[in-house]
Amino acid sequence: MSSKILIIGACGQIGTELTTKLREIHGTENVVASDINTRNLDLVNAGPFEIIDAKNFNAIKDCCKNHQIDTVYLMAALLSATGEKYPMEAWDLNMNSLFHVLNLAKGGTIKKIFWPSSIAVFGPTTPKQNTPQHTVCEPTTVYGITKQVGERWCEYYHKKYGVDVRSIRYPGIISHKAMPGGGTTDYAVEIYHKAIKEGEYECFLSENTELPMMFMDDAIKATTDLMQADAKKINIRSAYNLSAISFTPKQVYESIKKHIPEFTISYKPDFRQAIADSWPSSIDDSIARKEWNWQHDFDLDKMTEEMIENLQKQVC
Numbered sequence: 001m002s003s004k005i006l007i008i009g010a011c012g013q014i015g016t017e018l019t020t021k022l023r024e025i026h027g028t029e030n031v032v033a034s035d036i037n038t039r040n041l042d043l044v045n046a047g048p049f050e051i052i053d054a055k056n057f058n059a060i061k062d063c064c065k066n067h068q069i070d071t072v073y074l075m076a077a078l079l080s081a082t083g084e085k086y087p088m089e090a091w092d093l094n095m096n097s098l099f100h101v102l103n104l105a106k107g108g109t110i111k112k113i114f115w116p117s118s119i120a121v122f123g124p125t126t127p128k129q130n131t132p133q134h135t136v137c138e139p140t141t142v143y144g145i146t147k148q149v150g151e152r153w154c155e156y157y158h159k160k161y162g163v164d165v166r167s168i169r170y171p172g173i174i175s176h177k178a179m180p181g182g183g184t185t186d187y188a189v190e191i192y193h194k195a196i197k198e199g200e201y202e203c204f205l206s207e208n209t210e211l212p213m214m215f216m217d218d219a220i221k222a223t224t225d226l227m228q229a230d231a232k233k234i235n236i237r238s239a240y241n242l243s244a245i246s247f248t249p250k251q252v253y254e255s256i257k258k259h260i261p262e263f264t265i266s267y268k269p270d271f272r273q274a275i276a277d278s279w280p281s282s283i284d285d286s287i288a289r290k291e292w293n294w295q296h297d298f299d300l301d302k303m304t305e306e307m308i309e310n311l312q313k314q315v316c
C-alpha cells in the first residue's frame with residue numbers, strides 16, 4: 001500500500017522540490033502539500049494543498065485524520081539569519097511544530113516522520129574540518145539551538161515511544177526553483193541569480209569562508225533514500241551528518257566565471273559572517289554512506305552548469 005504523506009512547509013525552498021519528487025514516487029493524490037502561505041503555490045498546486053500553520057496542533061491533526069496521513073515531512077522552520085532577528089518566534093515555530101508531529105506519532109495518528117536538522121547544530125568548539133557525527137555541539141544561533149534540542153527529542157521519542165523519526169543535518173542547499181529565505185548559506189543561491197541577471201554580486205560573507213553545501217537534487221535524493229531505507233539500517237535517530245561539497249564564495253565565483261567571464265564580485269560581510277564562522281567547513285558523513293548507501297552526484301562545477309542552464313531558461 002502506498003504511503004499517504006503530508007508535507008508541512010511545502011512552499012519553501014526544499015518543500016517545493018520535495019513535493020514534486022514525493023508525488024512522482026507515491027502518486028500525486030497521495031501527497032498533501034501544506035504551508036501557512038501561498039508563495040510558490042504554482043510549484044505545488046498540481047495536487048492537494050492545504051493552508052496549515054505548523055504551530056497549530058489541531059490543524060495538523062485534522063489534516064492527518066481527514067487524509068489518512070501516515071507520514072509527515074516537517075519542513076517549516078525559521079532559519080539561522082531570521083532566527084537571530086526573531087529568537088522567540090524561531091524557538092516557538094521550530095520546537096512546537098516538532099513536538100506536534102512527534103506527539104501525533106506517539107499517539108498513533110501517524111507512523112513516520114522526516115524532520116530536517118542542520119549543520120547549525122555545530123558551533124565554534126566543534127572540529128571544523130571533517131566534522132564527525134558524534135562531536136561537540138555548542139551552537140551559537142537560536143536556529144542551531146532548536147535543531148540541536150530537536151535532535152535530542154527525536155532520539156528520545158524513538159527510544160522511549162518507538163517513534164520512527166528520521167533526520168539529516170542538511171548543509172547549505174543550492175537550487176534554481178524556489179528561493180531560500182533567511183539562511184546564512186543563501187548567498188550560494190543568490191550569487192547565481194545575480195550573475196545571470198546583473199553580472200555582479202555583493203557577497204555578505206568574506207571570500208574565503210568555506211561551508212558545506214549540496215545541490216538540491218542530492219538533498220532530495222538523500223531525503224527520499226533515508227525515508228525508504230529499512231528501519232533496521234537506521235541506527236542514528238538524532239540526525240545523520242550529510243556531505244557533498246564544500247566551497248568558499250571565491251570558489252563558486254570562479255566556477256561561475258567559466259561560463260560568464262564578465263561576472264564580478266565584491267565582499268561586504270555582515271552579521272551572517274559570525275554565524276558562518278561558527279560552522280564547520282567540511283563534514284564527515286561516512287556513517288550515512290555506510291548505513292544507507294548515501295552518495296552524492298554533484299560537484300561544484302557540475303552544479304554550476306545545472307544552475308546556469310536552468311536560470312538562463314527562466315530569464316529567456
Ligand code: AKB
Binds near residue numbers: 182
Ligand atoms: C541556514 O543557512 O540557516 C540553512 C542551514 C545551513 O540550515 N541553510
